[in-house]
Amino acid sequence: MSGSVSSPFQPNLLAGKTALITGAGSGINKGIALHFARHGANLVLVGRRQEKLDETAAEIAAMGGKALGCSADVRDYDALAAAAAKGADTFGPYDIVIAGAAGNFIAPASQLSANGFGAVIDIDLKGTFNTFRAGSEHFAAADVSLIAISAPQAVNPMPLQSHACSAKAGIEMLIKTLALEWGPKGVRVNGLSPGYVADTVGGNLFMGGDGGATLKQRIPLQRVTNVQEMAEMALMLCSPVSAYMTGHVIALDGGVSLVGAGAWQG
Structure with a gap:
């Protein structure tokens, strides 16, 4: 597999594996998809x-990999299930499923509509469940790895983020529950x-008018992260290195979860 991005992992680490990723058209999830392709995975891209x-x-494809794009809204289980089935028919059972679709905005609770609150719950929390549930119909026989994209708001309350905090907290409990239920199935x-x-x-939602300069000063490592670092950590979670790990959330956040809401003050 060609590609200019270096990685500490073997280039054929995911050879022969199939990965379903939601939210794969942009941002972190696109970066994960590209990185997994560099390591040999076949990708089913949903968005x-x-x-x-x-x-x-x-x-x-330009890197020599294989991918299938399937348009679906993660809030619509039937559409997502159809996309998952199409991907499995094309590349085979899923060894990896990543629930990454998300939505967020800044709003005080006193001005947040019920529809606005519900939209984030539906995309983030319900969308994560729908992704895993649809993927579960096509899991490989053993050694399946699921990843849900969470956020520091899951454990650290943040002003103007009641909707996102609630959704991400739900995701982290869903991770633990599914780890218990599905662990015996590999x-x-x-x-x-x-x-x-x-x-x-x-x-970008939280960078502020100074391009993130103030925010970076409040992060223990004094910088923000990037998509490539996220992709490497996702790859590690799907690798043999993490074969005995389940039900946990890796905080790749520069220590911002230690600071809590104080890192960003809207």
Whole structure:
């Protein structure tokens, strides 16, 4: 597999494996998809915008990889199930499923509509369940790895984020519950909690008028992270290195979860 991005992992680490990734048209999830393709995986890309999925698939094809883009809204279980079935028919059972679709915005609870609150719950929490449930119909016989994308808001309350905090907290409990239920079937369920990620919609939401300079000063490692670091950690969670790990969330956040809401003050 060609590609200019270096990695500490063997290039054929995921050879012969099939991965389903939601939210794969942009941001962290696109980065994970590209990185997994570099390591040999076949990718089933799911998102709402077919043109974005096609762009990601084209980048994977240019590297010599294989990918299929399937447009579906994670809030619509039937559409997501159809996409998952199409992907499994194309590449075979899923060894990896990553639930990454998310939505967020800044709003005080006193001005947040019920629809706005519900939209984030539906995309993030319900979408994560739908992704895993749809994928479960096509799991490989053994050694399946699931990853849910969480956030520091799952454990650290943040002002103007009641909707996102609630959704991400639910995701982290879902991770633990599914790890208990599906572990005996050879399915590992873990989470990845990014801090502030540069050049992503979620990261840019909190950078502020100074381009993130003030925010970085409040992060223990004094910088934000990037998509490539997220992709490497996701790869580790799907590798033999993590074969005995399930029900846990990795906080790759520069220590921002130690600071809590104080890192960002809207």
